[in-house]
Amino acid sequence: MKHPVIALLLAMTFSIPAGAQSIELIQNGTSRYVIYHEATAPRSVTRAATELQDYLHRSSGAKLPIVTRPAPKMISLADNAASRAAGFSASNIPWEGFRIVTKDSNVYLIGRDTADRQRTPNGGRASGTYNATCEFLERFVGVRWLIPGEHGDYVPKHTDLRIPETDVSDAPAMQNRRVPYTQERRPDVQQWWHRQRLGWSLYLNHSHNWRHTIPPSHFEQHPEWFPMRAGVRVPPTGRYKLCTTNAELVRAYADATIAFFDRSPSATCYSLSPSDSSGYCECEHCSALYEIDPHGKRSVTPAILTFYNDVAKLVAQKYPDKILAGYVYAEYLFPPKKTIKLEPNVFLVWAPSFDYGFTLARPELQQQWEQVLAQWTEVTHNLAYYDLPVNISTEAGALNPPGLEILKFLYPRLQAAEIKGVYVYGISAWGRAAPLNYLLAKLAWNPQADVEALFDEYCVKAYGAGGQEINRMFRGLDREVARHYREFPNASYTLTPDMMRDIYAKNLPQIERLYRSAEAKIQDTDAKARLAMIGDNLTVLHWNLRQHDLLDEPKRSSFFLSDAEFFAFLSSHQGSLALHPGTSSNAPSYVKTKQSVDVPPKSQQTEAVRPFRLRGDQHLILRPTTDAQMEVKFSRMATRGKLVTYSVYRPDGTAVTSGLMSDEVPLVLEADGAEYYHLVISAGTASFMIKTSGAAWAVDSTLSDQGLHLLGTATPLYFYVTEQTPAFHLSLEATPPGETAVATLYAPDGQTVTEFDCTKISVDRQKIKVATGQTGWWKLEIQKPAIGQIDDVWVKLAAPHSGYFSLDPAQAAAVR
Structure with missing residues (x-):
């Protein structure tokens, strides 16, 4: 369920009463309105004003002036003197939330914002007014940000634009919303994140952190801090583990955490998460804490939670309000059999690694997922979610369907469990999975959104006259991938030869027919460019299927390229948003050493x-x-x-x-x-x-x-x-x-x-x-x-x- 304040705000949303007066914002491509914000407004508000002006101009031809003094007819941005004089304030709005309200021929977009260089109490930032602006553009102008970049926007034309009498409030269901692995270091993807209202008022750092905190150099002086295997302390290499029951090690980890906060007083979170993979300590004290999980395998959960608590207690002596975040994942995925009361400064991030890929297409795993989530919510309310539940990891161009049934299963349950954050992997090659990336962003804000309707609308707006074919193509792949995961019990999240044969080679002729049919219908330039991103990946897929000798007559396909042509194609698409990003063009430092x-x-x-x-x-x-x-x-x-x-x-x-x-x-x-x-x-x-x-x-x-x-x-x-x-x-x-x-x-x-x-x-x-x-x-x-x-x-x-x-x-x- 939503936070009580959010629920109250959402209850304020109502339909337009009979006889309500609408606001004629734009008439015949002109407007008497201005966009107003205070001169001292934070950058997120000034950015909102610029984008509002730009999209209204692109849609209607009317370019509303941006001013820093109130006007008789205005769109007022943020919590300011004018909005407060009209009776509206952001004081009761949650961080990142907003209210859109009309009064006396004016429109007020009021958000809960952090000032420049200010953070929320939980270390994040809030751009509520910018979020309100994005909602305004989507709701009243019909704008959609389909993909990042030049060809990503859908902006319908409006000669006239009327805003009905409105009072709409909203806030994110989760305080930390991320869709990583979408090439988010690119400026155009960062901008797309903002427009989809991804972000966080609650900052969480939960990366694998043991190696950074206790580096290998400690082994010579403190071998007892490192794991024991077969009676020997193992030298640290790779994703090494620690002896979590060693009191000196716990003290050293806490001291390193405290030193981090000393150096960075504005920081609010430090990660306790173990290194990835296996190799946990087998000393007498650590082993005494281990259990057997529901599948008969070793569970180290009690030892990890005890370590989290032990470090947290020491850190809290100096920094009681700082957050210490840690995974519950892999060998510490299942809750302990005996309840361990967590310290109030510990925040868990549940990463159910058994559901990676499309394995939630299997009913028995859906049941296990629900059971384990319910158990963790009994352990703590400080719980966020990390997952890649609709991902096929590959660079081979295999299209990644949106996993509609899985998304419909997951997100309402996450909200019902009062999960505080979602870190759900997207796909870096947008030509493989743009609809999925879009759905993940929308659901992070509103887990109750209609997944089917969002997907259908996306296909229409992204691919225009060819939207029906692309809808059929992705839905067909969705069914095929789900079938494969039910028939192949070992399928996980990486592309396998079985998947290439049973899903992609088998269905490539139908995929190609639908793609070419869509291509023949589309006239819009932006829709053509978005479709071509899919085609780029189908070219890569065809080459890879050919390398595995999975195509009977590869040269008959319209996606066939000879090796020389294919290598030239990849070279010409370096840095493409459509394809998996290649390696850095910068020479690594070690090649410059004589x-x-x-x-x-x-x-x-x-x-x-x-x-x-x-x-x-x-x-x-x-x-x-x-x-x-x-x-x-x-x-x-x-x-x-x-x-x-x-x-x-x-x-x-x-x-x-x-x-x-x-x-x-x-x-x-x-x-x-x-x-x-x-x-x-x-x-x-x-x-x-x-x-x-x-x-x-x-x-x-x-x-x-x-x-x-x-x-x-x-x-x-x-x-x-x-x-x-x-x-x-x-x-x-x-x-x-x-x-x-x-x-x-x-x-x-x-x-x-x-x-x-x-x-x-x-x-x-x-x-x-x-x-x-x-x-x-x-x-x-x-x-x-x-x-x-x-x-x-x-x-x-x-x-x-x-x-x-x-x-x-x-x-x-x-x-x-």
Whole structure:
């Protein structure tokens, strides 16, 4: 239910009484009205005035002057002397809320606003008058902000515009409303957010924060702060965990939080959230708090809530009014069996990871969702919501339907549970899912909105004469995706080969027919541009389906492009709102660091390269070995819906070329006299194999603190140790007990130096002393473990070594 004040305000909305006088705002394209705000009004109000003037002008041709003195006929913005003289004030309006009221031939748009550089008591900002202006434009002018940018607005034409006698009040159902992953760093998307009334009067920071607060450098002095596995404190790498029952660790976390508020006195929230993924402490004290969840798996919820409380108590001694936010998610998703009373300064963010993707199409998960939400509302009223419940994560152009039935299920229940905030993922490629992004924004403000009506209106206004076809296309995909999730129990939120085959390849002919039919009907320029954004993604989808050999006659499709044409298409669409944003065009800092690269004599303990897979982002150094071309071939690619891109740089960081990785088209480089080249690969979670000719090469294991990421299979790794290296650190990492690894390290003379074992602990890090005569190529051979299996494996060489491995001994490069 809404806040009582909001409910009271909404009750004030009423229909126009018989005989009520309307206001003739615009007649025959002219107006006698002005837009008034005080000279000292905050920027959000002056922005509202500018946009009101602009949209009225675009709609009618009348350009109302903006003035800072009241006038006999005016649209008055904000809580000001004129509105108060008319009997209206913002004093009883909730933050971000507004009232639109007519009186004596004037229109008053009155909002609850924060002044410039002022924050609400809960650390947010409020632009109630701007929200009122957006409501006015939508309600009375018919404006819709369909997508960000040049072609995003729908502005109907009005020669005459009458405003009926009106008294409308509204405020957001939730105090924190975000639709992330919509390219919101772009100015045009930020503007669209404002116009959709996204924002927050309650600021919440709930990001994974353990690594930032307790950095890895603490391990040397305080290993007991870090998780114990198999009786050993595990060195921190990647998304490491903490020993939450260690009193000194709790004190250190609280001290870091207090120090943050000391440095930033205006800040109101700090995150307690653990790092993502698994690996929780198994010491006696932590383990004693763990439970078994309803599905028979370990639940660490009691330990996490106890940690939240312990830190919160200490912070409250100095900052009792600050908010400490933390996820309840993954292994701490389910509430504790015994009630834990939370400290009043703790704010939970429920992230039901079991419903990611379209899994709420499964009735049993809807039931579980309702049960768990009800349980958390019994634990606390300080509860916000984090989810991606209608998302198919991919860069492969697969259209993302709006998930109408899921949205109708979710949002009214969130409001009934008095959830204070929503952080629900949108889609970054607007050509894949513009209707979904629009619905998520609308529902964040009003969870009771009519989802079906919103979607139908969107299709008509966004795609004009082709709206019926696009409506049918997205609704058909909605049904197909829901069916797939019910038939494939392992489907989650990432695009899979099964989804590509069963949803997209199967339905592509119908999608293409509907798209081309809509295209033939649309005459409006903006509607054509919005439709073309869908077409751009269908071009990407077709190419990806072709790569997976899922199309019988790919060349018969109107979306077919050859590889060369497709790469040129992607290059021309860099930075597009329509497609998934590509990698940054800026060179990473590490390619500007001068390296010493040579090709020492080959190792005496070489063997043939075995099939291997590198996984994720990579940084390679290529040193030409001939004056001819260098060639890099990519194979064994498993893209996981990712468009894997590469960029090549010279030693000074200047760009040479960039492109899309494909197992059909190799990267060919002409040697231009540079001593070596950087090859930077943006792969996300994709995996691949590399083979070069014309160049020696090595791959950087220091790109992440976990190291070089291998998947499933591995070939021996070689690295060169110089005479000046007295010792180095080498680590092997896996995720036991299921995913394990062992390895043997050999000195240049072939003698075994040490063994690494990750069958019980996740990280085996050792300091290796270099004896006299051990200059040269060392070899690390990752082997099949006795228990578990090799899957995700990380290997890292730390300082003073440069950290580079060679995987092909015949083309090994030494980087120093």
